[in-house]
Amino acid sequence: MEPQVRGVTEHLERVLALVAPLPAGHRDLAEALGEVVAEDLYASASVPPFDSAAMDGYAVRLADLPSDGSSVTLRVIGDVAAGPGAPAGVGPGQAVRIMTGAPLPPGADAVVPVEHTSTGRFVAGATRSEDSVVLARRPRAHVRGAGEDVRQGELLARAGTELTAALVGALAASGTVRVSVRRRPLVAVISTGSELVPVGEALGPGQITDSNGPMLAAAARAAGADVVRLGPVSDDPEELRAALDAARVGGADLIVTAGGVSAGAADVVREVLAASGPAAGPVTDADVASVAMSPGKPQALARWGGVPWLALPGNPVGAYASFELFARPAIDRLRGLGGAAEGLPSQGRNAERALLPLRYPLGQAYRSLRAATAWSSPAGRLQALPVRWVDGGVEPAGSHHSLSALADADGLALVPPDVEKVRAGDVVQVLMLR
Structure with missing residues (x-):
C-alpha cells in the first residue's frame, strides 16, 4: 500500500471524518466534572434568589441618611443572619444588624458596613448589645439584588462546553441537579516494536524501554479521555491483531x-x-x-472492527507532535468539545500557514510569539519544533528530536512548509503545551 502524500490540514480532515461525538446521557452534576455539556444549560433559578446583604453591617433606609454624608443615630431593633427566618421590617429611624448573605429586611434599601459605624466590628458569637448606632450614607448600597448574578432562564453554558469546577458551582447555585453530557471516550494506546520493553523491566541486547506507550497514554488522559494501555507488542502481525481485537472488545x-x-x-x-x-x-x-510535517511524516488511518484507529510514527517527538495535531482533536470531537464537534473550519489551500486550532475556537492554545534565535526548517514540510521560553521569545528546546527536549518544552513552534529559515525576531505560531 503506497502512502498518499498530503498536507497536515488534509490529514486532519481525514482524521476527524473517522470520529463523531459520543452519545449523550444524563449525570448528576456533582459527578460530571471534566465532561462536556451535550445541550445548552439554563439557570433553573435566579442567583441570589432574594435581595441580600453584601457586607456585615446595618440594614437601613437611605431616606434616613443625609445625602451630604453627615452622621445620624438610628435605633437598632433586631438582628438578621444568613439562613431561614423572616427578618424584622425597618421603619423610619430604625436599623437592623445584618450579616453577609442575609435577606434584606422589608423597608431597607441599603447596608452600611459595620466598620464604618460607631460599633466598629461585630464579635463572633456575641448577641446584640447596642440599642443605637451612629452611621452615615456610603457611596455604595452594599446590597446584592435578586438575580443580580444570574436570572432564571439565563444561558449558563453552551453545548460543547467542558464542565469546570467554576461552572459546576454556577449551575449548582442556580438549582441544576442533573446535566446532559457526553461520557469520556475510552482510548486504547498500543506501542509497537520488538525492541520495546515495558518500563521497569531489565533491558537485553538491542532493547529499549517503551516510552511512547506511557507518554501517549498520559497525553490522552490529559485530553480528557479514559485510557487502556495494551502492549508494547512485537513486530508480529498476529500479536498486533490480538491487541487491536482486545481494544475493540474492551469498548475502545x-x-x-x-x-x-x-x-x-x-x-x-x-x-x-x-x-x-x-x-x-x-x-x-x-x-x-x-504527511508534510517534520517530525511525524509517516501516518496511517483505519477502522478496526469499526473502531477508529490512528497510527502514529514511532519517533517519540514525532509521536507526541502527531498526537497534539491529530489525536487530541479526534478526542475532542468524540467528547463534543467546542468547535471540534462541528468539524474542520475551511482554511483553503494555504491552511498549514495558519493551522487554526480545532480544540479551541478562540485559539487559546496557540500564541504568536517571536523567535529569540534563528533555526532552520525543512523545505515543504510543516515543522513542529519543541521550543521553550527565554527572554524575548522562544528558542529550540535542546536537541529537538529527543524526549528531553519535549520535557523541557513550553510549546511546539509550527513553522509553515514554505519557510526554510526562522530568523531571530520572526513571529511564529506556537501550540502551547503548558
Missing part, C-alpha cells in the same frame, strides 16, 4: 498506535493494513499517508 472509542508505520521491512502496522483476505482481519478504510 479510539485506538492510537505508535510505531510500525514507516517504510521498514518490519513495520508491523503497514503489514497489517496491507493484508488482504482472511489475514486482513476486520480492518476497513485503511489510509497510509506521507
Whole structure:
C-alpha cells in the first residue's frame, strides 16, 4: 500500500471524518466534572434568589441618611443572619444588624458596613448589645439584588462546553441537579516494536524501554479521555491483531498506535493494513499517508472492527507532535468539545500557514510569539519544533528530536512548509503545551 502524500490540514480532515461525538446521557452534576455539556444549560433559578446583604453591617433606609454624608443615630431593633427566618421590617429611624448573605429586611434599601459605624466590628458569637448606632450614607448600597448574578432562564453554558469546577458551582447555585453530557471516550494506546520493553523491566541486547506507550497514554488522559494501555507488542502481525481485537472488545472509542508505520521491512502496522483476505482481519478504510510535517511524516488511518484507529510514527517527538495535531482533536470531537464537534473550519489551500486550532475556537492554545534565535526548517514540510521560553521569545528546546527536549518544552513552534529559515525576531505560531 503506497502512502498518499498530503498536507497536515488534509490529514486532519481525514482524521476527524473517522470520529463523531459520543452519545449523550444524563449525570448528576456533582459527578460530571471534566465532561462536556451535550445541550445548552439554563439557570433553573435566579442567583441570589432574594435581595441580600453584601457586607456585615446595618440594614437601613437611605431616606434616613443625609445625602451630604453627615452622621445620624438610628435605633437598632433586631438582628438578621444568613439562613431561614423572616427578618424584622425597618421603619423610619430604625436599623437592623445584618450579616453577609442575609435577606434584606422589608423597608431597607441599603447596608452600611459595620466598620464604618460607631460599633466598629461585630464579635463572633456575641448577641446584640447596642440599642443605637451612629452611621452615615456610603457611596455604595452594599446590597446584592435578586438575580443580580444570574436570572432564571439565563444561558449558563453552551453545548460543547467542558464542565469546570467554576461552572459546576454556577449551575449548582442556580438549582441544576442533573446535566446532559457526553461520557469520556475510552482510548486504547498500543506501542509497537520488538525492541520495546515495558518500563521497569531489565533491558537485553538491542532493547529499549517503551516510552511512547506511557507518554501517549498520559497525553490522552490529559485530553480528557479514559485510557487502556495494551502492549508494547512485537513486530508480529498476529500479536498486533490480538491487541487491536482486545481494544475493540474492551469498548475502545479510539485506538492510537505508535510505531510500525514507516517504510521498514518490519513495520508491523503497514503489514497489517496491507493484508488482504482472511489475514486482513476486520480492518476497513485503511489510509497510509506521507504527511508534510517534520517530525511525524509517516501516518496511517483505519477502522478496526469499526473502531477508529490512528497510527502514529514511532519517533517519540514525532509521536507526541502527531498526537497534539491529530489525536487530541479526534478526542475532542468524540467528547463534543467546542468547535471540534462541528468539524474542520475551511482554511483553503494555504491552511498549514495558519493551522487554526480545532480544540479551541478562540485559539487559546496557540500564541504568536517571536523567535529569540534563528533555526532552520525543512523545505515543504510543516515543522513542529519543541521550543521553550527565554527572554524575548522562544528558542529550540535542546536537541529537538529527543524526549528531553519535549520535557523541557513550553510549546511546539509550527513553522509553515514554505519557510526554510526562522530568523531571530520572526513571529511564529506556537501550540502551547503548558
